Amino acid sequence: MKAVHAGRLLLLVLLLGVAAPLGAVEVVVCGSLEQARLQPLLDRFTQESGDTIRYVQDAPDRLAEHLCATDGAPQADMVWLSDLGLLRGLQAAGMLRALDVPLLRSRVPASYRDPGGYWYGLSLRARVLLYVRARVLAAELSSYEALAEPQWHGRLCVRTAAHPDSRLLVAVLLARWGNERTVEWARGIMANLARPPEDRDPLPALIAGICDVALADMSHYAHLRLSERIDEQVAARQLGMVWPDQEGWGAVLNLSAVAILRQARQPEAAQRFLLFMADEAMQQRLAVAMDEYPVGLGIPLPGNLVDLGAFKADLHGLAAPGQQPDAVQRIFQQAGWR
Amino acid sequence: MHVLSCCRTMTSSRLQRWVAALFSVGVMLPLLWLTATWSEQQSLQYLERKGAEHLRHYTRQLVNMLNGYEVLPGILAEDDRVRDLLRARTGTPLQVRAANDYLERLAGDLPDSVIYLMDPQGWTLAASNWRSPASFVGKNYGFRSYFRQVLSGHPSRYVAKGITSNVLGYYLGARVMEGERVLGVVMLKLNLAEATLSSDGDVDVLVADHHGVVFMASQADWLFRLLQSLEARIQEQIVRDRQFEGASLQALAVARQAWSDTTALVDLTVTPTSTRRYMVQAALLPENGWQVQTLIRLDRVWQEQWHALLLVGLGGLAVLLVLLYLLQRYGDRRVLREATVTDALTGLYNRHYLVNTDSMLLQRYHRGPVNGTAVVIFGIDAFARVNQIYGHSVGNKVLLAVADALRGELRVGDVPIRLDGDRFMAVLAVHPGDDVRPMAERMRRRVQALRFEGGLRALVLTVSAGIAYYRPPEAMDRLIGRATERLREAQEHGDVVVAPTLDEECVEVSL
Numbered sequence: 001m002k003a004v005h006a007g008r009l010l011l012l013v014l015l016l017g018v019a020a021p022l023g024a025v026e027v028v029v030c031g032s033l034e035q036a037r038l039q040p041l042l043d044r045f046t047q048e049s050g051d052t053i054r055y056v057q058d059a060p061d062r063l064a065e066h067l068c069a070t071d072g073a074p075q076a077d078m079v080w081l082s083d084l085g086l087l088r089g090l091q092a093a094g095m096l097r098a099l100d101v102p103l104l105r106s107r108v109p110a111s112y113r114d115p116g117g118y119w120y121g122l123s124l125r126a127r128v129l130l131y132v133r134a135r136v137l138a139a140e141l142s143s144y145e146a147l148a149e150p151q152w153h154g155r156l157c158v159r160t161a162a163h164p165d166s167r168l169l170v171a172v173l174l175a176r177w178g179n180e181r182t183v184e185w186a187r188g189i190m191a192n193l194a195r196p197p198e199d200r201d202p203l204p205a206l207i208a209g210i211c212d213v214a215l216a217d218m219s220h221y222a223h224l225r226l227s228e229r230i231d232e233q234v235a236a237r238q239l240g241m242v243w244p245d246q247e248g249w250g251a252v253l254n255l256s257a258v259a260i261l262r263q264a265r266q267p268e269a270a271q272r273f274l275l276f277m278a279d280e281a282m283q284q285r286l287a288v289a290m291d292e293y294p295v296g297l298g299i300p301l302p303g304n305l306v307d308l309g310a311f312k313a314d315l316h317g318l319a320a321p322g323q324q325p326d327a328v329q330r331i332f333q334q335a336g337w338r
Numbered sequence: 339m340h341v342l343s344c345c346r347t348m349t350s351s352r353l354q355r356w357v358a359a360l361f362s363v364g365v366m367l368p369l370l371w372l373t374a375t376w377s378e379q380q381s382l383q384y385l386e387r388k389g390a391e392h393l394r395h396y397t398r399q400l401v402n403m404l405n406g407y408e409v410l411p412g413i414l415a416e417d418d419r420v421r422d423l424l425r426a427r428t429g430t431p432l433q434v435r436a437a438n439d440y441l442e443r444l445a446g447d448l449p450d451s452v453i454y455l456m457d458p459q460g461w462t463l464a465a466s467n468w469r470s471p472a473s474f475v476g477k478n479y480g481f482r483s484y485f486r487q488v489l490s491g492h493p494s495r496y497v498a499k500g501i502t503s504n505v506l507g508y509y510l511g512a513r514v515m516e517g518e519r520v521l522g523v524v525m526l527k528l529n530l531a532e533a534t535l536s537s538d539g540d541v542d543v544l545v546a547d548h549h550g551v552v553f554m555a556s557q558a559d560w561l562f563r564l565l566q567s568l569e570a571r572i573q574e575q576i577v578r579d580r581q582f583e584g585a586s587l588q589a590l591a592v593a594r595q596a597w598s599d600t601t602a603l604v605d606l607t608v609t610p611t612s613t614r615r616y617m618v619q620a621a622l623l624p625e626n627g628w629q630v631q632t633l634i635r636l637d638r639v640w641q642e643q644w645h646a647l648l649l650v651g652l653g654g655l656a657v658l659l660v661l662l663y664l665l666q667r668y669g670d671r672r673v674l675r676e677a678t679v680t681d682a683l684t685g686l687y688n689r690h691y692l693v694n695t696d697s698m699l700l701q702r703y704h705r706g707p708v709n710g711t712a713v714v715i716f717g718i719d720a721f722a723r724v725n726q727i728y729g730h731s732v733g734n735k736v737l738l739a740v741a742d743a744l745r746g747e748l749r750v751g752d753v754p755i756r757l758d759g760d761r762f763m764a765v766l767a768v769h770p771g772d773d774v775r776p777m778a779e780r781m782r783r784r785v786q787a788l789r790f791e792g793g794l795r796a797l798v799l800t801v802s803a804g805i806a807y808y809r810p811p812e813a814m815d816r817l818i819g820r821a822t823e824r825l826r827e828a829q830e831h832g833d834v835v836v837a838p839t840l841d842e843e844c845v846e847v848s849l
Contacts, residue, residue, distance in 0.1 A: 105640030111625070124624070139571045246548055246627065247483060247575075248492045252625070280394065288599040293622055298630065300600035300619040302392050309566050310548045312627030316493070 024050040027270045030308060031080035032063050033056060033256060037289045038080075042158075044285075045276050051290075053267045054081075077264040078273070082256045083164035087173060088322025091118045091258065097260045099271060107278040111315045112255060112295040122257035122277055123292035126170050126313060128218045128251065129242040130203065135212045141242040144173065144252070146215065148188025156192040157202035157211035158279070161332035163218065165254070166197070168321045171328050172252045174322035179327065186335030197338060207235040222291040222304045243311035250314035353669070354662050361661065366654045370647055377646035377655040381639040386601050389541065389619045393632045397533065400630065404508070407448075407528055411512035414444075420455060423464055423523035424514050425587045426483070429455055437464035450529030452507075455514075457522045458484050472503045483579050484509045490522045495626045497530065497553050498581040506530045506553060516613045532553060540635045542616070546803050548627030551582060552590065562658045564588035565629070594618075600773075603636070626668045665676065710768035714778050716744065718785075719832045721760035732794060740801065743784045747777055761825070763818070769805065778803040778835045786833070802828035805837035 031038070035057045041109045042053040056216045081087045096118040104120060105113070108192065112121035140151070146154060159166045165232055194211035202214035203224065218241065225236045238250045240333065241253050266306070275281060283294040288302045331337075350420050423437040440809020441453045447465035447810075452474060454465035468475045479485055484496035487512035496509040507527040514521040530553065537556040544555040549572055550565035557583045562585030568576075577583060592613055603614040615632040623630065644692050671828040718740060725733040737760070742753050753765040767775055785801045804824030806817055824836040 006488045030613075138569055243548070247487060248490075250624075250627070283389075284600060293624070297401060297623075298394035301392055302604055303596045303623060304601055305622075306602070306620045306629075309550060310546065310622055310627050310629035311624070312495070313550050313624035315625050 013259055022234060024052065025266050026052045026054055026275055027078065027266050028054045028056065028076045029078045029080055029267045029270075030076040031057060031217060032059065032082045032086075033057070033080055033290065037130065038286075041277070041282065041285055041289060042286055044220040044282075045273055049276065050273060051272065052293065053273060054122055060321045065226065075263055075265060075267050076261055077270045078258060078260050080256070080258045082254070083321070083323075084255045084257060084318065085164055085167060085168050085274075085321035087119050087257050087259060089325070090261075093102070094321070095262055097262045097264060097267060099260060099274070101271065104275055104278055107206045107275075107280065107283075108295055109297060111263050111318060112257075114145070118261035119257045120274060120278060121257040121287055121295050122283060123256045123290055124253050124295055124313075125217055125219045125256075126243070126253055127165065128221070129217045129244050130206055130221055131240050131242065132206055132209070133215045133238055133240045138240055138242075141213065141244075143248060144169070144215070145185060145245075146214065148185045148192065150192075152192040152213060154192065154194050155212040156189065157194055157214040158189060158197050159203045159215070160197040160199050161201065161329075161337040163199055165215075166332075166337070167325075167328055168327050169215065169326065170252050170331055171320045171322070172314065172317040172323065173333065174327060176249055176314075183331050183334045186337055190335050190337055203239075204240060218308065219291040222302075222308060225307070226291070226304050241308065243309070245314070246312050250312035251317065251319065252317050255295070255318065256290065347428075354665050357661060358658060359664060361654075361658050366651070366658075369650060369654060373650045374643055375645045378639060382597060382601075382636075382641050383847065385617050385634045385636075386598060386619070386640065389601070389617055389632045389634050391753040392541045392543065393619050393621050393630060393678075394540060396632065397623065397630045400545065400628075403533060404626075407510060407526060411510050411524050414453065414526075415512040415514045421514060421521060422514065424455060424457065425516065426465070434464055438466070440757070441466040442468065444581055448526075448528070449531050450526045454527070454811050455522060456480075456485060456525060458520055460491060465671045472500075474502060477502055481579065482581075483575065484511060484525075485523065487511075488513055488525070489520060497547050498579065498814050499583055499585075501525070501580055501583070504583075522656050534759075538716075540638055542633045542635070544631050544633065546629045546631070549576070550629075551576070551585075551587060553582075560590055560606075562586070563588055565590060565631075604633070635808075640802070647664050707770065708767040709770050710772075711817075712766045712768050712805060713772045713808075713817055714764045714766065714774060714781075714803050714805050715757060715818070715825045716740070716762045716764075716778075716781060716785075716801045716803045717825050717829055718760040719802055719829060724797070724799075728794065728797075733788070735794075736797075736799065739788050739790070740785055740799070743788065744781060747781045747784065757818075764823075773836060774807075775837045778805055778837065782833065782835060800833035802832060803835040804828055805835065807838070 031043075031246070035055050038055060042055055046052050046267075050174070061088070063079070079087070079090065080322065081288065087096075096276055099120075100117050108120045108122070112124065112153065113119065117254050127144075131138070131141060131145075136144075141147075161167070170182060170186065173185060177185070198205070202211065203220050204209050206214050206216075210241065221239065221241055224232055227233055227236065228312045236263050245251060254306075258274055260267055275288065278296075280294075280296050280299050282298050283296045286292070287294040287299070287305070291302065291304065293305060359594070360777045371674050385819035417442050419437065419532055423433060426433060437455065441464055445451050445453045452465060453470045454466045454474045455463045456469070456479065456510040457463055460478045460482075462474045462477050462479065465474040479501065482498070482501075483497075484494045484498070487494045487496070494509060498509065499506050506529075507525050508530050509525060511523050511525040513523055533554065535545070535554050535556045537543075542556045542560075543554045544557075544560050546552045546565050547722075549568060552560050552563050552565065555561050562582050564587055567589065568587070568724055573587075575589070589607075591604050591606055597603050597617065600619060602618050604616050604618045606616055608614045615636045616635060618631055618633050620629050620631045622628070685722050718736070721733070721736070724736055737756075740762060741754070743754065744764060748754055748766075751767050755765065757763045764777075766777070768774065782801055782803060785799055788799050789795075802825060804821045804827065805822065808817055828836040830835045
């Protein structure tokens with residue numbers, strides 16, 4: 001009986017060996033993007049290349065220090081972060097590997113990749129102003145700056161100072177306005193809060209009626225509008241969105257970007273994966289999966305983003321995140337933004 | 339016979355009508371529906387791919403057209419001659435002329451473009467088009483939002499109709515600084531009126547600004563129409579800026595319906611009373627806040643759908659005609675066969691009928707006169723267990739074997755019948771001196787001797803039989819009922835035959 005089992009096991013191993021493509025490897029990707037939404041794209045790469053992707057999801061702020069090198073998990077080959085500031089932090093720490101691939105450069109426009117080839121953006125989203133239609137008129141909102149005005153006293157929700165979204169916004173405003181004006185603005189924001197800053201997205205707080213206006217991520221709002229749940233559909237209809245700074249600098253952007261780590265054990269396969277994901281068709285699928293804008297030129301947008309209308313973005317602002325972390329931290333401290 | 343043929347022809351026609359109706363409703367309608375759906379999906383998928391390719395092409399074309407101009411105002415803002423004139427504000431006529439000449443020379447390499455310098459109040463001090471009757475020199479454009487944006491240090495990418503020239507332009511600017519002091523702004527207006535977009539077959543394209551105002555389009559009717567409704571304050575701002583002076587800014591789309599994640603089917607107004615359906619895909623140029631859309635007319639989809647339906651309809655019609663022809667031929671053959679064995683005049687059978695039936699009739703003669711009829715009903719003992727143990731397919735094999743055995747025991751003229759389930763019946767012509775019991779016993783032994791192969795090797799089959807002789811004038815049901823009664827009696831013991839003698843049954847001679 002044991003001999004029969006051993007024989008079957010041997011056959012299975014042989015069959016698997018024949019079925020597996022020659023030279024197929026496993027690439028470990030550590031990311032802060034939601035795995036459930038990415039998985040179909042990762043599976044598609046496996047189908048087409050034979051290489052497998054092990055995606056390990058971690059919180060954005062913890063990911064930089066962990067890099068998935070926790071007990072039992074293999075060392076990461078790549079990172080896929082939803083925040084440019086964190087990625088620049090890894091770059092500054094010398095943890096990223098530069099890539100110089102012409103095909104990759106042609107697929108990702110210069111504004112959305114590192115000039116030295118250390119990271120490549122694949123999708124983008126903007127920080128927007130969300131409001132409760134019943135209590136706020138769209139015409140009352142126009143810019144990030146205006147949120148610090150006294151008319152919003154006790155009506156505003158923002159994320160904590162530790163959250164990458166807050167750090168990115170303040171870094172961009174710091175680059176635009178300088179230290180003094182940014183501190184003044186941050187103090188105004190703190191004075192207008194309806195509740196202390198929370199780590200999670202302020203959308204639920206808006207829906208719950210805790211605040212009237214919130215600094216939020218447009219992709220969460222776009223995702224909510226697609227929801228099949230009746231209560232979320234109702235909530236989405238109760239909210240409105242304003243693209244900020246359209247007559248000025250443009251809306252502040254953040255990128256979801258990919259980089260290969262210096263420590264990568266499978267750099268060639270990681271590069272193949274990066275090229276695959278930067279392909280126009282895959283950027284389009286990624287945009288649909290994540291409710292974000294593709295970075296490539298002329299790639300069709302998901303329908304729910306088309307419905308949000310076009311907006312002017314501050315591409316120059318992409319240079320700011322992660323550049324002056326200490327200055328940003330000081331602004332938070334001076335404004336009392338916890 | 340005429341009546342017979344006529345009736346059969348009518349039956350055949352009715353059958354043909356039924357077949358035609360069933361084919362039309364049961365086959366053709368679902369097939370046409372499937373064809374319409376499939377053809378529409380295939381065409382739309384093809385158009386989606388085509389639209390995405392055109393979207394990439396047009397977007398790149400647009401970006402390539404604008405590339406290179408973006409940095410020019412910034413470079414001019416650092417130019418000493420520009421600074422000198424702005425520093426002097428109202429320079430001497432000689433200084434202004436020199437600045438105009440300089441800007442004219444610079445703009446010479448940029449066809450249909452205008453470079454001009456404005457002081458902090460919005461007055462144009464010098465312009466490359468200073469010789470033109472529509473020169474900007476001396477005009478104040480300080481009310482336009484691009485001027486305010488550039489003056490406050492914001493990047494400006496502004497699309498508007500020119501106030502002076504009425505020509506659509508793309509305005510790029512840079513602030514000219516001296517230390518902390520703002521000297522003025524330098525502006526570049528690119529002529530967009532010449533940069534026309536053209537349709538490619540059934541693919542159209544439009545470009546809209548971040549307010550949703552279409553400012554470039556392959557269809558002239560779409561220019562200065564709206565992709566989305568405007569808030570009142572934006573509307574006021576556009577009017578205040580005189581951004582699209584003279585344009586009515588009416589909505590372009592009347593309905594939108596998502597077709598895939600990135601594609602929508604949109605009805606656009608063609609005339610005030612009519613709309614046309616397009617497949618629409620959109621891409622964003624975030625730096626400008628522009629949206630590029632490709633729109634593909636769907637008329638071709640309906641055309642292709644119609645062609646596919648026509649093809650399938652004609653194919654179905656051909657199949658139906660062939661089917662009806664075959665049915666007609668089958669009906670005709672049946673009528674013909676009847677006609678060959680029937681006398682046309684009397685309707686009686688003719689000599690040809692005898693060719694097929696004489697052997698049976700003559701064989702019966704050789705067996706002597708018939709003086710009665712008997713039925714024997716055989717029941718397979720415990721057949722339910724065979725089905726339970728071996729399954730129904732094996733049960734069917736057993737039934738076939740028993741049927742073969744029964745056929746082997748009967749004479750020409752006797753009729754073997756499968757009564758139901760595991761019961762078989764033989765209707766026998768009884769001749770003088772005939773006893774049916776030996777035949778039933780032979781049958782019983784024959785079945786007992788049956789041997790099967792494979793998993794049925796161990797199966798020993800037995801049958802029991804009940805016999806009844808015809809008692810005129812009883813009905814066949816009654817006759818079968820009596821035989822069944824005896825079969826039941828036999829099956830209580832199993833593998834036996836229960837039969838009365840011919841005398842016991844009081845048979846009368848039936849001939």
